[in-house]
Amino acid sequence: MxxxxxxxxxxxxxxxxxxxxxxxxxxxxxxxxxxxFPPEVWAIEGLIPAEGVTIISGSPGSFKTWLYMEMAVKVAQGESVFGHFPSKQMGVMVIDEESGRQRLQKRFKQMGASENTEIHFTSRIGYKMNHLYVDAIAKEAKEKEIGLVIFDSFTRFNNADENASGDMATLMDCYRQLADTGLAVLILHHNRKGVAGQSNPAMEMRGSSDILAAADCHIAVNRVGQSEFVRLTQTKNRDIWEPAPFELRFHENATEFEYVGEGKSSADRHNEQLKEIVEAVGLYPGLSKRQLVAQIKTDGFKGGDKKISDCLDELARTEMVRVLPGGRNSYKYYLPSDEPSAAKND
Structure with missing residues (x-):
């Protein structure tokens, strides 16, 4: 089909x-x-196009499975995903080659699925992606009125070398054929090992660049350390400008992700750190740089000694703080409003 x-x-x-x-x-x-053409429709507004191929990639332990499960349940129920992104209600098919029946049951129950939730699934049946499988999925989707098909995970549906561009182009064409029948296709994929922190999160995804090239949308998932927070960055979207990165919170017994908000840029975070250090200089006037660095770290500043020192130098250059001789070759830091009167008269 x-x-x-x-x-x-x-x-x-x-x-x-x-x-x-x-x-x-x-x-x-x-x-x-x-x-x-029919009006542009999203399975999940701004994230998952209703007729396209989307890849979610991340390292192990980054909540990828939980993320797709919330998406599946909310789309099947016609509710907002993460409490923030509207969805179009449609039937969902999960083709699982990772979790297994017992884990699927446990997690879908936790995410609020019920007997009335229109989610169909297969689990660990071992089929590999080819045109025969594509036709079978498309036929089943049409008969069950399914609009979103989720594959977990990419590597389980092929025996080819993920770094071989020709093999990956052929494989991705199978997913493209499913999208051409009117389906939203969501694929979970893994990141390369030991490449976290790339300036472009898309480059962390494992395999040939033909995988990303064939996708309509790509969402990179990065857990913040071992915390309850996960950061989602859409690196590619053929239909709209990519939304700003955003963070979600998910604790052990949660029934859904909590939308925390859009991630801040590096410039925003730097300006916040400068503001934090200015406030510290105001709270502790007359300290040397060494004393200030130690005090600011004690107060919980998220950054090392060099970061604090560099920020103090920048604040001095821009005259946000004043640096005055303190005797014995030392210098003291003040806010302009707090500097000693003798220094002002000079």
């Missing part, structure tokens, strides 16, 4: 392989400009 357009070219290709002559049937742009 493929799209009518793909079927047409498939027939031409098969005829060409039989006759040794391939007829290429092009279309006029003017016809495309007059064609009417």
């Amino acid at each position: 493929t799209s009518p357009n793909r079927n047409r070219y498939k027939e031409l290709w098969e005829k060409g392989t039989q006759t040794g002559q391939l007829r290429l049937s092009t279309e006029r742009l003017s016809d495309l400009l007059l064609e009417e």
Whole structure:
């Protein structure tokens, strides 16, 4: 079951392989400009397109499975995902090759699924992705009125080398065919080992670049240390500008993720640190740099000695703080409003 357009070219290709002559049937742009398409629809607003391929990638322990489960339950129930992103109610199919039946049951119960939740699944059946499997999934989706199909995880559906661009392009074409039938396709994938902290989180995803190239959307998932917080960064979206990175909170017995808010830029965090250090100079006027560094760290500043020292130097250059001789080759730090009167008169 493929799209009518793909079927047409498939027939031409098969005829060409039989006759040794391939007829290429092009279309006029003017016809495309007059064609009417249904309005743009999202399975999850701004995150998962209703007719596209989305990849969620992250390291082990980054809550990927919990994330897709909330998405599945909320989409099936027509509720906002993470309490923030509206969803379009539709049936969901989960093709699980990771968790197994018992863990699926336990976690879906925790995430609020009920007997009335329109989620269908297979678990650890071992099928590999090919055109036969694509047709079977598309047929089942049509019969069960399913709009979102979730694959957990990418590596379990193929035996090929993930770094082989040709093999990955062929594999991703299978997922593309499913999207062409009108399905939202969500694939979970793993990150490379030992590459956390890349300036572009998309580069942390394992395998050939053809995997990312074939996706319509990509969401990178990074857990904040071993905390309850996870940061989601959409690195690719073919339909809209990527939303700002945002953080979620998920504790052990939670029934859903808590939306914390949009992540701050490096400049925002730096300015907040400068403000924190200015406040410290105001609280402890007349301390040396060494004393200030020790006191600011004691007060819980999130940064090392060099970071505090560099910030103090920047504040001095911009005259947000004043640095005055303190005797015995030492210097004392003050706010302009707190500096000794003798220094002001100088």
